[in-house]
Amino acid sequence: MIVLDQVYKRYSHPDQNGWFDAVHPTSLTIDQGEVFGLIGFSGAGKSTLLRLINLLERPDGGKVIVDGQNLTSLSTAQLRKARQNIGMIFQQFNLLSNLTVADNVAFPLKIAGWSTADINKRVKECLAIVDLEDRINHYPAQLSGGQKQRVGIARALAPSPHVILADEPTSALDPFTTRSVLDCLKEINKQFGVTIVMVTHEMQVIRNICNRAALMEQGKIVEIAEIKDHQILANSTLASKLIEGF
Numbered sequence: 024m025i026v027l028d029q030v031y032k033r034y035s036h037p038d039q040n041g042w043f044d045a046v047h048p049t050s051l052t053i054d055q056g057e058v059f060g061l062i063g064f065s066g067a068g069k070s071t072l073l074r075l076i077n078l079l080e081r082p083d084g085g086k087v088i089v090d091g092q093n094l095t096s097l098s099t100a101q102l103r104k105a106r107q108n109i110g111m112i113f114q115q116f117n118l119l120s121n122l123t124v125a126d127n128v129a130f131p132l133k134i135a136g137w138s139t140a141d142i143n144k145r146v147k148e149c150l151a152i153v154d155l156e157d158r159i160n161h162y163p164a165q166l167s168g169g170q171k172q173r174v175g176i177a178r179a180l181a182p183s184p185h186v187i188l189a190d191e192p193t194s195a196l197d198p199f200t201t202r203s204v205l206d207c208l209k210e211i212n213k214q215f216g217v218t219i220v221m222v223t224h225e226m227q228v229i230r231n232i233c234n235r236a237a238l239m240e241q242g243k244i245v246e247i248a249e250i251k252d253h254q255i256l257a258n259s260t261l262a263s264k265l266i267e268g269f
């Protein structure tokens with residue numbers, strides 16, 4: 024489903040021989056229907072790795088394959104189309120404040136050239152999935168943080184992607200709201216088989232929703248652990264981090 028083959032990302036850096044590897048060459052396969060977590064300290068490279076999956080960050084080398092398609096070899100137009108298969112949600116929701124909830128969710132569909140009738144139908148479907156039908160004509164400023172994130176989820180879901188990338192989707196939310204947003208994502212994963220890759224600082228998020236999680240340190244994946252029944256399996260570094268806390 025998602026294959027990263029020796030992808031890396033480097034930035035120019037004045038102090039480190041001119042270059043700094045935000046993500047060292049990394050290979051990783053994430054199966055269809057998985058909820059895969061990326062956890063680690065600030066600056067470990069989690070967001071960069073996540074953004075390499077939809078080429079929001081262009082890798083400096085290696086391949087990114089999603090649904091059998093090598094994204095790194097596509098033209099701009101082909102990549103735009105391929106990205107319809109990869110939704111994204113953000114810590115700060117990234118809603119357009121001058122658009123209603125309905126228009127925010129409709130946004131990716133308009134870009135994809137859907138008809139108005141199909142857009143209206145799909146927007147209602149997606150808002151029903153995230154339980155926000157009654158907020159369809161509200162503006163983002165009239166919503167709570169949890170509701171805003173659920174609009175973000177509906178927008179990501181609208182083009183029926185196979186993959187959703189989530190960059191710290193609950194970090195701006197209180198524990199109760201975090202729970203409801205995670206339940207919403209879990210339901211989407213279960214009902215539609217959408218693969219979710221999620222960056223988080225929060226170990227309870229990993230335990231709550233992920234099947235597997237990778238621990239990142241200094242631009243490298245140092246461990247991948249399985250999670251079963253909310254427990255991190257094996258005597259892993261991840262397990263000890265759980266005790267120390269992130």
Ligand SMILES: Nc1ncnc2c1ncn2[C@@H]1O[C@H](COP(=O)(O)OP(=O)(O)OP(=O)(O)O)[C@@H](O)[C@H]1O
Nearest residue numbers: 034035045063064065066067068069070071072222
């Ligand atoms: N555009 C950029 N230019 C230069 N350096 C960057 C750029 N983007 C990220 N970095 C650096 O790359 C490293 C990894 O950043 P990244 O945001 O991926 O880490 P992270 O693990 O997601 O951190 P956080 O949890 O704080 O968001 C950091 O040292 C960051 O400063």
